[in-house]
Amino acid sequence: MNIALIAHDKKKKAIVQLAQTYEHVLNVHTLYATGTTGTRIMEKTGLSIHRFKSGPLGGDQQIGARISEGTMDMVIFLRDPLTAQPHEPDVNALIRLSDVYEIPLATNASTAVLLLKELENISEI
């Protein structure tokens, strides 16, 4: 699967922890991320990630484009709902496209864990 990993700044620690815990699940998939998120995860894990631009510079839109082209299968996007983002329209567009194309989308860590556990189960079958 092609999986996108994204986190707003206050959620970077959480996505790194998630990637460390589920590294054994993620490492059989093709991973993508927005710029800073990808760098942080690669610093702390052995995962190889294709990095798009940073979110505020168009990274969310690049991932949205992949969704519309049918080449992104899952999105884990740990949003910060308590901080205004300068690129809020891009964030909303990415979430909207995930729903338009019915891509599994986790916007918080609890949902991300459920998706990753399901991926783990599927890969064991």
Ligand SMILES: O=C(CO)COP(=O)(O)O
């Ligand atoms: O802003 C983001 C998503 O909207 C994340 O971008 P970075 O991973 O570059 O911080």
